[in-house]
Structures are given as structure tokens and as C-alpha cells.
Amino acid sequence: MKKCYRYFCGLIDIQESWLNKMAHKGYRLVKTGKLVYEFEKGIPDEYQYAVEFVAHKSYQRGEDYKRFLEESGYNVFYKNANLNYSIGKLKWRPYGEGMGQISTNPGSYNKELLIVEKKNDGKPFELHTTSADKADYYKPIRNAWLTIMILPLGLSLWRFMDIKAHPYEAVAFLIFGLLCMIPVIRYQKRISKFSLQAKIEE
């Protein structure tokens, strides 16, 4: 049994490639906690991992999707993208779909991601394979980053307008806001690419 402490927040691709690197070394995921991943030692490259964003789905939709993946022969773990220990939490997600806009703990809060495990059959492990579906999948992820980005940029503007405020405050918020803009742009590029492909292919 090997325990690893990691926190990837919303960096989905990085978490996915880390899990696959661990699998390459022969470590199979057995349990996830808020900050901890527990592995057992097995054969290298026996399993493949995909990390799936589900924070925009309602609790029921998320559960239904998880069950569907399990019925398709995969092992599925819930994973948090947030780091919040409060119970009885209620949060508004502007990027959610329908009831997915409201997240509660216990409920869909701290279950923003799914880690999906597949037995390695030599083929690439992709949950989304059509261009139209890929574009649809990336949209809520972009919107989530957009939501995160707006707050520091707004705060930066507010500090900038305040003459008494120290200019560093505005700059600090601006830098944080611009950092959050990187994933927004990255996901937007993917969405545009796959939307265009979907128009021609399908």
C-alpha cells in the first residue's frame, strides 16, 4: 500500500497524466481522499485512467453517469476539485445545468470529478470520441474557469478604482485573474476546434 498526498484542484489533465504515470509504474488506485491517493502495487501498465469533470451535473445525473460507466466495465472514484471540509454547505454554480446549479454537501459538493479506471487493452482510453461530444464536454469546464476568473478580475478593478488602495492589491488580483484565464483560453481553443470539426465530419 502506497499513500501519496497530492492536490490538483481543477487541473484535470495534470491529474490524469499523474495517475497514468503511477499506473505505468505499476500502482493501481484503490482509494481517494480529499488530499490522499492510496495505491496498491501490481503489474506496470495494467490500468489506464481518465479524469472526467462532472461538477455541472446535478447529484442525480452525476450518480446516473457514474453507474453507467461502472456498468460499462470501468471502476469509478469520486474526487474533489475543491478543498473544503464544511458540512451542510450549499453553493451556487453558475455554469451548472438545471439542478446542477446548486451543489450541496452532502451531495454533489466535493464530487466535482470522476476518476475512471479501465483495464489496459492497448487502445487509447477516451471517454469522449465524437467531435460534437468533445466540444460539449469542454464547455462546462471552460465556464467553470470563467466563473473562477471573474472574481479576481472584478476585485482587481475595484481595487484599481479605489485611489486609497495600494496599487499592489490591484496588480495581485489581476495576476491571479490572468492565471485563471489560461485554462479558459485553452478550453476555448479545444471547443472551437472540435465544433468546427463536428460541422464537417458529422
Place this chain on the structure above:
Amino acid sequence: MRDNAKSGALTEVTFFVLISLYEPNHGYGIMQFIEAKTQGRLILGAGSLYGAINALQDRNWIMPLDDGTGRKKEYIITDTGKEVVNSEIRRLQELVRVATDIVGEKI
């Protein structure tokens, strides 16, 4: 899922999911059906299939079969779905006819 409402053209995935459900089938079975029938040319991810199944259920082209055991959910094509498949076959035959008239039989 971007089926063309005007011309009635279905995406390849939609078409394959529909014809895989003339016999009751579950998600994993649909994926295997598509991979086998296309000799691995078309591989459908579980996430994309989940979206397709939900969209087709909303249109009432397929429906879930309740076997009462609560185990793997199976689906079957509806009569509406079968009509859609028939008109797609006619459209594809027409398409092939027009194309071979111009391009010729040899490819």
C-alpha cells in the same frame, strides 16, 4: 449529437446506436457492437455513448427496458426509431445512387 433536422441525416453514431438496439442491448454491448461492425474503425467512448443514449431517449427513438432486477440497464429501439432508420437507409441509398452516377462504380 448533431443530427440534421432539415435533411433528416443522422450522425454515424446515432445510426449505429439505433441499429444496435433491434435486440435489447446495454451500454457496453452497444460499444462492442459498433466496434465489431466497423472492424474497429469507429470506437465510441462511454461518455459519448451516454450522451447519445440520453438524446435518443428524449426523442423517444429508443427506450429503456425494465427487467426488474435493477442490474445493467438495457435499451430497445421504438417504432419511431425504426421509422427513422428506414428513412435513413433510403436517404443513404439515394446518396450512393447519385454519387455512383457521377463518379462511376469503380472506386
